[in-house]
Amino acid sequence: MIPAAPLPLQPPGWQQLWRDAVRDPRELLSLLGLDVLADRISDDAAAQFPLRVPRGFVARMRHGDPHDPLLRQVLPVVDETRIVPGFALDAVGDGAARAAEGVIRKYRGRALLIATGSCAVHCRYCFRRHFPYADETAARDGWQPALAAIRADKGIDEVILSGGDPLSLSTAKLEDLTRELAAIPHLRRLRIHTRPPVVLPERVDEGLLAWLRGLPWPVAVVIHANHANEFADGVDAGLARLRGAGVALLNQAVLLAGVNDTVEALAALSERGYQAGVLPYYLHQLDRVAGAAHFEVSDGRARALHAALVAALPGYLVPKLVREVAGDNAKRAL
Numbered sequence: 001m002i003p004a005a006p007l008p009l010q011p012p013g014w015q016q017l018w019r020d021a022v023r024d025p026r027e028l029l030s031l032l033g034l035d036v037l038a039d040r041i042s043d044d045a046a047a048q049f050p051l052r053v054p055r056g057f058v059a060r061m062r063h064g065d066p067h068d069p070l071l072r073q074v075l076p077v078v079d080e081t082r083i084v085p086g087f088a089l090d091a092v093g094d095g096a097a098r099a100a101e102g103v104i105r106k107y108r109g110r111a112l113l114i115a116t117g118s119c120a121v122h123c124r125y126c127f128r129r130h131f132p133y134a135d136e137t138a139a140r141d142g143w144q145p146a147l148a149a150i151r152a153d154k155g156i157d158e159v160i161l162s163g164g165d166p167l168s169l170s171t172a173k174l175e176d177l178t179r180e181l182a183a184i185p186h187l188r189r190l191r192i193h194t195r196p197p198v199v200l201p202e203r204v205d206e207g208l209l210a211w212l213r214g215l216p217w218p219v220a221v222v223i224h225a226n227h228a229n230e231f232a233d234g235v236d237a238g239l240a241r242l243r244g245a246g247v248a249l250l251n252q253a254v255l256l257a258g259v260n261d262t263v264e265a266l267a268a269l270s271e272r273g274y275q276a277g278v279l280p281y282y283l284h285q286l287d288r289v290a291g292a293a294h295f296e297v298s299d300g301r302a303r304a305l306h307a308a309l310v311a312a313l314p315g316y317l318v319p320k321l322v323r324e325v326a327g328d329n330a331k332r333a334l
């Protein structure tokens with residue numbers, strides 16, 4: 001018998017890596033040599049909004065460091081179960097701004113399209129923690145009402161793909177979506193708000209780049225990194241490929257206690273991002289969602305940090321400090 005030739009080793013595709021994410025908080029702690037933190041885990045919090053973190057992102061956490069700024073963003077902890085006045089379920093008033101299923105039309109000229117509900121990573125401070133149902137919408141192609149609303153409103157010149165995470169959709173589905181958008185004459189720009197270029201850079205594959213290159217509008221990709229340690233070689237390479245495809249790269253971050261609430265951390269984030277070709281865009285004050293109070297930084301401290309950043313960095317490396325206020329017609333500068 002002739003032995004079969006060994007199969008060439010194919011690196012796993014992004015979908016496989018997405019599925020292989022760590023979902024068990026105790027496994028995560030064990031991978032990091034932090035089993036002693038087990039009593040800080042909240043099973044209730046994890047049941048409400050499950051842990052989810054790609055293994056490549058785990059590899060960027062510091063082994064044995066209970067205060068790791070990446071770990072803090074994803075570990076479901078007992079602090080989340082505290083009830084804090086002012087921290088609510090629909091903190092940003094999106095419920096009231098929905099123009100059609102899947103479209104949020106809050107700001108002039110821009111329509112935010114909830115392309116899908118699923119995410120590659122579950123961030124504990126995110127308002128999505130209260131919409132677990134959204135994980136199912138990725139499987140549906142329910143875009144027609146949203147597309148009809150965008151088609152009907154000539155005041156919209158920019159579509160923002162958001163979610164959840166639009167890059168959780170297959171590239172084929174993204175192609176379907178932008179083929180429909182390309183037939184709408186009043187659109188001038190496309191923007192994509194997405195975390196995988198940072199947490200799962202394998203998502204930036206040849207198919208995605210080909211799709212981006214073929215789009216008829218200028219495209220901005222707004223990544224989401226909160227700490228300089230989220231960057232790594234693979235992330236830099238993916239971002240360079242995105243730039244090579246003609247995409248403008250911006251970063252939005254959330255100001256998070258215990259993650260990036262020092263001048264040093266914020267300056268390092270801007271500088272590290274710029275090294276990877278990304279300009280800072282927004283630094284958000286936390287949305288006051290139930291379960292996220294332990295991440296809050298006071299407005300006074302936020303302003304002081306921002307002022308210190310202005311003094312420390314060139315202007316183009318200073319993000320705008322903003323808060324989303326229900327009913328406002330733009331993000332509010334602090």
Ligand SMILES: *Cc1c(COP(=O)(O)O)cnc(C)c1O
Binds near residue numbers: 106160324
């Ligand atoms: C943030 C946001 C936008 C985009 O606002 P920009 O200031 O242009 O980044 C659009 N729609 C909604 C609902 C938003 O929350």
Ligand code: SF4
Binds near residue numbers: 119123127128163195
């Ligand atoms: S929407 Fe963004 S911030 Fe929220 S859980 Fe998903 S990736 Fe994280």
